[in-house]
Amino acid sequence: MSSSRTDRIKTTRRLIIVGRVSLAAGGFVLLKSLGNKLGLDVLEMSPLFSALVAASVFLLGFLLNGVLSDYKESEKLPGELASALFLLAMEVKAVSIHTPGAQVQDDLEAIRDLGSSTLRWIKGEIITDQVMSSYELTYAHMVKASTWLAHSSLKGQLMIEMAAIMRCLNRIEVIRETDFAAMVYLLAYSAASILCAGLALIKTDTTSFYNNSFFLFSLAWLLIFILHLISDLDNPFGFSDMASAEDVDLTILESTQIKLEKIC
Known part of the structure; x- marks a missing residue:
């Protein structure tokens, strides 16, 4: 948008x-x-x-x-999500450098799809179960990508970024569903x-x-x-609510999604 x-x-x-x-x-x-x-x-x-x-x-x-x-x-959550998604994509892309011949294109596309699902979920276009399904699929791809790495510390870094994404998703869900x-x-x-x-x-x-x-x-x-x-x-992620006008800025997440499209 x-x-x-x-x-x-x-x-x-x-x-x-x-x-x-x-x-x-x-x-x-x-x-x-x-x-x-x-x-x-x-x-x-x-x-x-x-x-x-x-x-x-x-x-x-x-x-x-x-x-x-x-x-x-x-206000910090979109930036944290954008950073985790972008770093995850760059780290997966680096797998082919650590291990020449590694096939990681499908893994990069999974990250791109997760970014798109996350953005649509925050805007209220899809339900929580759908974004969680996308996360689980991406996690499986990260496990697959990590098998190309032998003893590189990058293997653990992939799981760290996935954990950071999950924390952000859960935090957004709690903020949405909990009244102060x-x-x-x-x-x-x-x-x-x-x-x-x-x-x-x-x-x-x-x-x-x-x-x-x-x-x-x-x-x-x-x-x-x-x-x-x-x-x-009280609900900074009420994009789908016509009575909500004060929501967090998603510009950083939208620009990161464009970068993910280019990486793929």
């Missing part, structure tokens, strides 16, 4: 996200208008309101700090909902209705947007 196309997709997804957040925030303003007409705005402004705001901000800050640290770690502190997520969503609903049901007179509606919309928009951002950052 070209850089310009990737940027266009991200921009489109961000615009969709902003639209959805605005609609959700507008829903609380509509709730306030409905409550005002039906006489459901029975709550009074209380000093406890500031405590609820502080609790919500604390929870959001805790979540955001946690997912950002995981996101920073995830699910109970804290529940608390944050609950606190934000209670806060916005409470603001929608606070008593207001006619002169302050529009003023309060504006601040309700602004606060709800910010809270919902931050919650969506946290959820998005």
Whole structure:
């Protein structure tokens, strides 16, 4: 995927996200208008309101700090995968130098196919079982390639690179499937909902209705947007999710795949 196309997709997804957040925030303003007409705005402004705001901000800050640290770690994984794949290909190519006459073309093609499968898997185009099947096939080819080496340390290096690839694949799978502190997520969503609903049901007179509606919309928009951002950052490999716009950069992995094609 070209850089310009990737940027266009991200921009489109961000615009969709902003639209959805605005609609959700507008829903609380509509709730306030409905409550005002039906006489459901029975709550009074209380000093406890500031405590609820502080609790919500604390929870959001805790979540955001946690997912950002995981996101920073995830940014390294495409580079580590690209390095392992490229070094593996170069080492297999060197087998024919260590052992003249060694046939390693099929082994190089297996590495190329593994790189392609890995890239497609990260983008959500194939399932985990498929990329693991490709890995197992490549591992068998590496064992075959190592038989051409007698006492070279390169034999062990092939297995080291394969182990590095497996660690990266497993780490990506864990990040995808694991939510950061699910109970804290529940608390944050609950606190934000209670806060916005409470603001929608606070008593207001006619002169302050529009003023309060504006601040309700602004606060709800910010809270919902931050919650969506946290959820998005929690899965940096959500390329197949149209609601995900903040994913790790795969440029290094894509350029490495082009190099693998040339090597083969």
